[in-house]
Amino acid sequence: MRRIPVIIISGFLGSGKTTLLLRLLQEIQSRQLQPGILMNELGKKDVDGFIVDELGGASLEKLLDGCVCCSKKSELILSLKLLLDRKPDVILIELTGVANPEEIADAITEPGLIRQVALKQIVTVLDAENALDYNSIFSSDKQLVQTLRRQLEVADHIIVNKTDLVQAPHLQKIQKVILKQNERALITFASHSLMDLTPILLGITRNSDITPIAIQRFRSFKTEPLNQVQSTPKLKENQDHKEYRSFTRVQTLTLTIQSPTSVTQEDVEHFLQRWKKQLLRAKGYLHLSNSNKTFLMQHAGKRTYWETSTYSGAAYFVIIGIELDIDRVLTEWSALQKEKTTA
Numbered sequence: 395m396r397r398i399p400v401i402i403i404s405g406f407l408g409s410g411k412t413t414l415l416l417r418l419l420q421e422i423q424s425r426q427l428q429p430g431i432l433m434n435e436l437g438k439k440d441v442d443g444f445i446v447d448e449l450g451g452a453s454l455e456k457l458l459d460g461c462v463c464c465s466k467k468s469e470l471i472l473s474l475k476l477l478l479d480r481k482p483d484v485i486l487i488e489l490t491g492v493a494n495p496e497e498i499a500d501a502i503t504e505p506g507l508i509r510q511v512a513l514k515q516i517v518t519v520l521d522a523e524n525a526l527d528y529n530s531i532f533s534s535d536k537q538l539v540q541t542l543r544r545q546l547e548v549a550d551h552i553i554v555n556k557t558d559l560v561q562a563p564h565l566q567k568i569q570k571v572i573l574k575q576n577e578r579a580l581i582t583f584a585s586h587s588l589m590d591l592t593p594i595l596l597g598i599t600r601n602s603d604i605t606p607i608a609i610q611r612f613r614s615f616k617t618e619p620l621n622q623v624q625s626t627p628k629l630k631e632n633q634d635h636k637e638y639r640s641f642t643r644v645q646t647l648t649l650t651i652q653s654p655t656s657v658t659q660e661d662v663e664h665f666l667q668r669w670k671k672q673l674l675r676a677k678g679y680l681h682l683s684n685s686n687k688t689f690l691m692q693h694a695g696k697r698t699y700w701e702t703s704t705y706s707g708a709a710y711f712v713i714i715g716i717e718l719d720i721d722r723v724l725t726e727w728s729a730l731q732k733e734k735t736t737a
């Protein structure tokens with residue numbers, strides 16, 4: 395039986411995984427191949443899924459509100475089976491930023507899948523501007539530090555992305571750090587994941603039957619899962635607060651925005667700045683007062699990006715942080731909205 399190649403895309407929050415996924419998707423489609431995509435998000439909201447849906451043409455399965463490497467393992471297997479029913483030529487799995495890719499590699503060797511899929515490559519995307527700071531920023535969360543290390547150690551291909559934001563000596567430092575942890579991986583430097591995709595897609599054709607990568611280098615997770623979810627009790631409900639979960643010590647919450655609003659882009663950016671020490675990522679769709687357009691807001695690595703979007707649903711944004719004072723975030727967001735509504 396032919397085994398469908400699987401490519402795992404890992405990397406910390408905001409490093410550029412979805413950007414790479416979109417590039418791969420376009421390249422795969424231009425080769426007249428059928429991609430199957432599995433996206434996993436920490437929050438309940440599906441910001442990236444909408445971006446991929448917009449591009450169209452791919453079978454897409456989404457796993458929200460949890461990390462496939464721990465709480466969602468059985469759902470991962472089910473989602474892969476659903477994708478396989480649609481006979482893709484290749485499956486791309488984009489993990490959450492706090493997932494350990496070797497656990498997914500482990501999951502796809504389950505008896506129900508091993509004859510149908512073969513792991514072709516683990517690609518890890520690094521944010522060149524911030525990657526060297528992770529150890530100090532996350533010193534209080536050993537589990538996260540270890541996960542980020544494993545993302546590098548088990549990668550077959552490491553893409554040092556966001557090279558537009560740093561100078562050459564900084565890139566050399568990153569390369570040194572990578573080589574200390576993984577001498578085997580191919581290293582590519584890229585901006586906006588613009589790069590030759592051949593090494594990732596090599597050998598993938600309509601009828602490709604690839605040799606899976608050796609999995610001996612992975613640890614076994616059958617008895618002792620590394621990324622066990624710390625099940626944190628739900629906080630009290632609040633009108634601006636729809637969810638709260640913790641993976642390692644990373645927290646996610648969704649903030650809604652009332653419509654019509656007089657909240658501006660600057661207000662949102664100032665609001666995010668208040669939590670800059672704890673904030674890892676923010677993203678969502680916002681209709682703002684000074685424009686009749688909808689914007690995709692992406693805060694990654696201390697920078698906030700805005701772009702127009704065709705999203706037409708209710709406005710919201712997801713905040714991902716570490717040691718966030720959730721109650722304060724919620725209270726201050728409510729206060730900002732009230733102030734803007736009455737102003």
Ligand SMILES: Nc1nc2c(ncn2[C@@H]2O[C@H](COP(=O)(O)OP(=O)(O)OP(=O)(O)O)[C@@H](O)[C@H]2O)c(=O)[nH]1
Nearest residue numbers: 407408409410411412413491556585586692694699
């Ligand atoms: N300056 C710069 N920005 C980039 C680059 N690559 C991606 N971005 C931006 O960084 C933000 C995050 O990129 P994504 O591709 O969504 O990152 P991600 O790893 O999928 O994020 P999560 O799924 O939330 O972990 C987006 O606003 C991108 O447009 C790059 O090379 N340079």
